[in-house]
Amino acid sequence: MLTQRQIFLQHIAQTSDFPLALEIEQAEGIYLYGTNGRKYIDLISGIGVSNVGHRHPNVVNAIKDQVDKYMHLMVYGEYVQTPQVALAAALVESLVPSADLETSVQKPLDNVYFTNSGTEAVEGAMKLAKRFTGRQEIISCFNAYHGATQGALSLSGSENFKRNFRPLLPQITQIRHGNFEDISLISEKTAAVIIEVIAGEAGVRVPDKNYFRALRKQCDLTGTLLIIDEIQTGFGRTGTFWAFEQFGFYPDVLLCAKGMGGGMPIGAFIANQTVMSVFKDNPILGHITTFGGHPVSCAASLATFKTIFSENLLEAVEEKAKLFRDLLIHPKIKEIRNQGLMMAVEFEDFGELKPIIDDAIEQGVITDWFLFCDNSMRIAPPLVISKEEIRFACEVILRAIDQKKG
Template sequence: MTDTQTWQEAAGSDLTLNVGDRKAMFVRGEGAYLWDDADRRYLDFLAGIAVDALGHAHPAFVEAISAQAATLAHVSNYFATPPQLALAATLKRLAGTGPAGRVYFGNSGAEANEAAFKLARLHGGTERPRILALKDAFHGRTMGTLALTGKPYMQEPFLPMTPGVEFLDSTVEALEAALDDRVAALFVEPIKGEAGVVDLPEGYLEAARELTERHGALLIIDEIQTGAGRTGAWFAFQHAGITPDAITVAKGIGGGFPIGALVTFGTASDLFYPGTHGSTFGGNALGTAVAGAVLAEIERAGLVDNAADRGRQLREAIAAIDSPLIAGTRGRGLLIGVALQHPVAGAVTAAAQQHGLIVNAANDDTVRLAPPLNIGDVEIDEFVALFTAALHTVADALVLDATEETPA
C-alpha cells in the first residue's frame, strides 16, 4: 500500500464487492479486545460472529498452531493423523453420539451443511424427495446451502435453486402438516441467529424429533452458531434432551481457525460411502489440532457454565439499562439478540463502534451479541457502559429528528 492509498481505498479497489465497506482495520487482538490501525482499543462483543470462543490470541490457540505447524500441517484425507482422530472422538463424546457416531470434517459451516444436504439426499433417495427447512433460517451461501436458507432475497439473484426444499413457519402445527413419509430430512437452527437471534417455540425440537422419527425422516440440527458451549450447553439441542440424526458445527469449535464438521448419530452414520463426499483440506492436522485445543480449553476452564451464567448476567444488565430503544432480549447463554423498539440496529452498531464497542445488527431491529465465552465482570460492566452510551447517542438523534420534523 502506498503512502497516499488508505486501507479503505485498497479494500474498495482490490476486494470483491460482495461485502460492503469495511468498518475498521484491525491489526491485533488480545482477550476480548481489538486494536485498530490507529491503536484505538475496542471491546469485542461479536467475536468474529460467535467464532473467537476464547477471545483473541489465547495462549491455548497460539500454542496449538505453533506446535502443530512445526510438526505436521497437511497430508490429505488419504491418510489419518493423531489430531484428526482425537478431535473426532472429542466431538462424538461432547455431542453424545455413542459408538455409532461418525465425523466428517470440512473447512466452514457452509461445507458442513453441504455435507448434511448430501446426507439427506442419500437417506431420501428417489422415495423421499422432500427436504424441509424453516422460513428465515440461514444455513450458508453456497449454492447448496443457499437452497436451504429460507430468505428469498438471498436466493433471488441465483435462481433456480437446487430443487426439493420446502420452507415452513416455525410452528409445531406447520411441521405436523408438512411431515409425511416422502420427507428425507428436516433442517433446523435451534436459535435462528441471522434472523435476529430468534428462539424456536417451546417444545419445538422435542416435537420435531418425535415427528421425524414417526415418518422416518432425518432430524439435522445446524449448531454452527449455537455449538461449542455458546448457549450454556455444548450444543443447543441438548437443552431439549433429544438425540438428532446429525448436527453441523463450525465457528466456535476452531476459535478462529477455519474448520467445520458434520457429526452423525445412529444409522445416519452409515449413509456415506467412499466417493460420496470429500474435501482436500478438511480435517487436516493443523485445523484439527487447533480445534482440539480450543475445545479442551473450553472444557478445562468451565466455559460452558460460564456462558450460561454470564448470559443471564448480561441479559439482566441489559434489562436494567434506562433506554427507550430497548424492547427486550432473546437467545440463550452468550448468543443474545437485543430487540429494539425502532428499526435502528444499524445506527446503534455504528454508534457502538464510535464508543469503542463491536456488536452487530442481525436485522433492522435486533443487535446481536456473541462475545468470547470467557468474559467476566470487567467486560460486562464495560459493555453496559459503552452500549448505554451508544443507545443514548441514537435515541438523542431520533428525538432531534422528530423535533426537526415537527412544525413550529
C-alpha cells in the same frame, strides 16, 4: 502509494457498500487493536467464532506444535492423522446421549466428517440425507440461514437473498421455526429436516421446550433424518456444549463450525457410522474434500474443546447473560431475547439501530445486526468476557442509545 484501506476497497471483493473497514493489527482475548491505537471490545466474537477469545494461548500453542509436525498431507480420509483422530474422538464423547434425551431410531452419533466451514457441513449433510433415504425433499425454516453456496442458499428462509440467484435446488419446503402445526408437513417424501436449535439470523428465536420432542417423533414416524445446525450454537455458546441438550432430544445429523476452531477455519457434520457409510459406494468417494479436516485446524479445535472444559467456561454463561439483561435497560430497548450468550437486543427499526451500532464502535465496542432481523443488535461475546468488561460494554451501548437523536 495506495493505503491499506484503498487496496482493501479496490482489490478485496466487497459484499456491501458500507463495510466496517476497521484496520486491525492485533487481537487478544475479547479485544481487537487497530492500527490507529484504538482498542475495541469484540462483542460478537467475529460472528460466533472466537468463543474462547482471540488467540487463546492454548489454541496458539496447539497450532505451533502442529505446524512443527506437518500440515496438509493428503485429501480427506486417506491418511491416519492424529489431530483428526483425537478431535473426532472428543466430539463423539461429547455426544453420548443421556437418558433424558428423546432419541431416534438411529444409533448415537459416532462418525465425523470434517469440512472447512459451516456451509460445507450443510452441503455434505444434504447429500448424506438424500443418499441415505433415497428421497429428494428437504425441509428448512423461514428466516433460517445455513450458508451462501447454491445448496445451502436453497435452504435459506429469505427470498430477498435467493431471488437473483435462481434457479436453486428443487424440492425445498419451508416451515415456521417453533410452530407445532407445521410439523405435519414432514412426510415419507422428506429426506431431512434441517433446522437450528435457536433461530440465529432470525434474531435469536427460542422455541418451546417441547417443540423438538414433537419434531423428533414426526421424523421417526416418517423415516426422516433430523439435521440440527449448531454452527452458531455449538461449543458452549448457549451454556451447554451443544444447545440441543437443553431441549430434550437427540439429532440424526449434527452440524458445527464457527466457535469450533478457536479462530481457525473448520466445520463438521456428524452422524452414525451406518448413515455415513453410504458415501463409500455407489459411487465410491461419494463426498470428498481436499482441505477438510486440515491438521492445523483440527489441532486448534481440540485445544478449543479442552479449554472450554478446563476453564469451566460453560458454568458462567448464564450468569454473564443475566448481567447483560440486567444492565441493558432503556426505553428504546423493546425486548432482549437470548439463550446463554447468544443475544438479540431489539429496537424499533434498522434506522434506529444502525446509528447506535456505529456510535458504539466509535466508542470501542463492536456489535452488529442480524440478516433477517435488522432491528435487533447482535451480542455474542467470547465466553471469557469478564463481568467488568460486560459492565463497560453495556455502559457504552446505553451511551450510544442516548446519543441517538430522536
